[in-house]
Structures are given as structure tokens and as C-alpha cells.
Amino acid sequence: MRSAVLIPCYNEAHTVAKVVADFRRALPEADIWVFDNASTDGTAELALQAGARVHRVPAKGKGNVVRAMFREVEADVYLMVDGDDTYPAEHARALMQDVIEGHADMVVGTRLEQHDTGSFRRFHGFGNKLVRWSIGRLFGQPVRDVLSGYRAFSRRFVKSMPVLSRGFEIETEMTVFAMANAFVLTERTVPYGVRPEGSESKLNTFRDGFRVMRTIGFLYKDLRPLLFFGTAAALAGAASLGFGAVVIHEFSGTGAVTHPSTAVLAAALALTAFILLATGLILDTVNRRSNEILRLITDQVVHRGDGR
Known part of the structure; x- marks a missing residue:
């Protein structure tokens, strides 16, 4: 089967080369794509030097990047992973297994069971629990980690989903879309690491948290x-x-x-x-x-x- 690793990046010069190399070793048969979201620190150039195929997305926001990834890349099974070197490449093949065998359309690498002490910033743990509880109550399907950026997808899911989100609420939209449209969603526990020194998270706790909760409300209105x-x-x-x-x-x-x-x-x-x-x-x-x-x-x- 054709497989592709999709790496959304914004100013990840400290980590992108290592992430590309790690997933190249873990999945030598896969195409490695880096979608650079108007980075200003040389992320795209470093990704090219590491051997990745680079696609530039000028419209800022992770949702815009995912829309471009789903539109531009052709494969049978897709693996999406953040470019911050917090997700282990050695779990990639296990994450894709359910999709390859036809048992799932989306597999989420859940982080909340295994993570380092400094993996989550203040209030992020509470925010994850609130989002998880809200989706479970509104859509009737419990999930362990809604906001994970480590996911495997089937071609059917990728080519079905009309991405509407522009920012970090995209993971919530993907999860709810799968639930509302009878796609099979499974989860696998993966360890979650800490960003290396010099690498900073682009997530704003309160602004992006509000957007995620707002997205849940709008999706509930639209889909139910x-x-x-x-x-x-x-x-x-x-x-x-x-x-x-x-x-x-x-x-x-x-x-x-x-x-x-x-x-x-x-x-x-x-x-x-x-x-x-x-x-x-x-x-x-x-x-x-x-x-x-x-x-x-x-x-x-x-x-x-x-x-x-």
C-alpha cells in the first residue's frame, strides 16, 4: 500500500530534520512530506536537506495546513505527526496497522496515559479532560485524547473530510467528523515527550482553548x-x-x-x-x-x- 507521512510545521527548525530522519528510518517505504506554514526560521530548507518533500502553505493556521495535506497528497494510508519531536517514530507502524488491515479509518495516538512531567503546560491537562468530556457527552462516544496530533488515516477518511477549521481546533473537527459520519475510530497509547530546548509551542492556552470549545458547539449544531x-x-x-x-x-x-x-x-x-x-x-x-x-x-x- 502507498503510505505517506504528513508533518505540519511552523518554525520547527530545531526539530524538523530529526523528525524527518526518525520517520524515514521507521517507515522507509513511505513518502515523507513536510508542509511548511510560512515559517521564518528556515524550516523548509532544513526539511529539504533531510530528504523530505516540502509543500509550502502561505495561509497560517494548522487547519489550513491539514486542508492542503489532504488535498495534495495521494496515498492509501496516511500518518500525520507534529514536527516538534514529541511523538516517537517507533510507534508509527503500530499506529497505521488498524488502517492497513481495514479495521479503522482513523487511529489516534493517545498521549494522556504515558507522558513526561513537563509534556503539558499549565491548564492543558484540564483542557484536554474538558474537551474529552464534552465530546463524549454530546456525541455519545468516549475518546481518551481528542487533541492528539499523532494520527493515522485511511484514504476514504482523508478524501471525505471537508476541513473547515483554520487553527488548532482541527484535531477536534477530525474526531467529531469521524464520529458523526460512521467512520471507525480507534486509539492506541503512545508515549508523549517534551519539546527540546529552544523549541516553543505555538498553542495559546486560553485563546485556542476557547476556539476548540466553540468548534465543538458549532459542530454539534451542524451535525446534530x-x-x-x-x-x-x-x-x-x-x-x-x-x-x-x-x-x-x-x-x-x-x-x-x-x-x-x-x-x-x-x-x-x-x-x-x-x-x-x-x-x-x-x-x-x-x-x-x-x-x-x-x-x-x-x-x-x-x-x-x-x-x-
């Missing part, structure tokens, strides 16, 4: 519209019944409505609940038809790529 709008409709309906009960109780006792504003509010909430429910039903139908079209198109693209 009936549940999203149905929940809002149920809340509005319950509030309408509460305010309406007050008005009805008052009217049954006095024969008059002395709080017309409460009656108007109850009626408005009831109408809002109806509109929300109708919106959810319509969008759910549209979403199902869109998924059917996407899968048909993807099947044709994948088969053509295989020469069948």
Missing part, C-alpha cells in the same frame, strides 16, 4: 441539528408551560388575566419552541441528504484514486 434545536425547543416549551400555568391558575380563580405580559411571554415562548423544533427537523433532513451525497461522491473519488 435535531438534538441541538430540539433541546432548545424543550427548554422554551417548559418555560412556556411554567408561565402559562401561572396565567391559567390566575384566570381560573379570578376570571380575569391581571398579568397580560406573562400571558404574552408564555405564548411567545410556545411559538419559539415550535419554530426551534421545526428548524431542527428541517435541518436534520437536509443534513441526512447532504451526508448521502458526500458519501456517494467520496466513493467515486476513492475508487478512481485506486484505479478501479
Whole structure:
């Protein structure tokens, strides 16, 4: 099978040559691609010298890089790994095994069970747990590590996914996309190391954490519209019944409505609940038809790529 190692990089001059060399030894049959995201420290040149194929992506953001990787590279199995030398190359073949054998469309290298003391910055552990809990509750499938940058993909997954994220929320989008579209997702534990001295993380704890949580909310709305709008409709309906009960109780006792504003509010909430429910039903139908079209198109693209 054709295999490709995809390495997104932004100012990783301290580590990119070692990462390329490590994965060249671990997977000698694979094409090694470095996607340079407008680095200013010579990352692209060092990657070329190390023997990688380099593709430059001028639009900044990891999501933009992943979109370019999925669009430009042709293979049967893909391995994506960050260029910061925190993921061990010796686990690459094991990570790809489920995809090669057809048992999974995406395999995530989970880091949270085995990592060095300084692997995660302050609040990153809590953030990972919050994201993991949110996705498990909203999409009904528990995952151990949503934000890992070490993943293997099938061709079907890569050519199906319309990457919408621009930044570090891309891992969350890939995980949710797999869950929502019936792709098989598995996980393998891998040790997670510490960045070498002189190499700095580009992740902003609070800004990127907010973007990840916002992405989860938008994906839930887009991929589970009936549940999203149905929940809002149920809340509005319950509030309408509460305010309406007050008005009805008052009217049954006095024969008059002395709080017309409460009656108007109850009626408005009831109408809002109806509109929300109708919106959810319509969008759910549209979403199902869109998924059917996407899968048909993807099947044709994948088969053509295989020469069948």
C-alpha cells in the first residue's frame, strides 16, 4: 500500500530534520512530506536537506495546513505527526496497522496515559479532560485524547473530510467528523515527550482553548441539528408551560388575566419552541441528504484514486 507521512510545521527548525530522519528510518517505504506554514526560521530548507518533500502553505493556521495535506497528497494510508519531536517514530507502524488491515479509518495516538512531567503546560491537562468530556457527552462516544496530533488515516477518511477549521481546533473537527459520519475510530497509547530546548509551542492556552470549545458547539449544531434545536425547543416549551400555568391558575380563580405580559411571554415562548423544533427537523433532513451525497461522491473519488 502507498503510505505517506504528513508533518505540519511552523518554525520547527530545531526539530524538523530529526523528525524527518526518525520517520524515514521507521517507515522507509513511505513518502515523507513536510508542509511548511510560512515559517521564518528556515524550516523548509532544513526539511529539504533531510530528504523530505516540502509543500509550502502561505495561509497560517494548522487547519489550513491539514486542508492542503489532504488535498495534495495521494496515498492509501496516511500518518500525520507534529514536527516538534514529541511523538516517537517507533510507534508509527503500530499506529497505521488498524488502517492497513481495514479495521479503522482513523487511529489516534493517545498521549494522556504515558507522558513526561513537563509534556503539558499549565491548564492543558484540564483542557484536554474538558474537551474529552464534552465530546463524549454530546456525541455519545468516549475518546481518551481528542487533541492528539499523532494520527493515522485511511484514504476514504482523508478524501471525505471537508476541513473547515483554520487553527488548532482541527484535531477536534477530525474526531467529531469521524464520529458523526460512521467512520471507525480507534486509539492506541503512545508515549508523549517534551519539546527540546529552544523549541516553543505555538498553542495559546486560553485563546485556542476557547476556539476548540466553540468548534465543538458549532459542530454539534451542524451535525446534530435535531438534538441541538430540539433541546432548545424543550427548554422554551417548559418555560412556556411554567408561565402559562401561572396565567391559567390566575384566570381560573379570578376570571380575569391581571398579568397580560406573562400571558404574552408564555405564548411567545410556545411559538419559539415550535419554530426551534421545526428548524431542527428541517435541518436534520437536509443534513441526512447532504451526508448521502458526500458519501456517494467520496466513493467515486476513492475508487478512481485506486484505479478501479
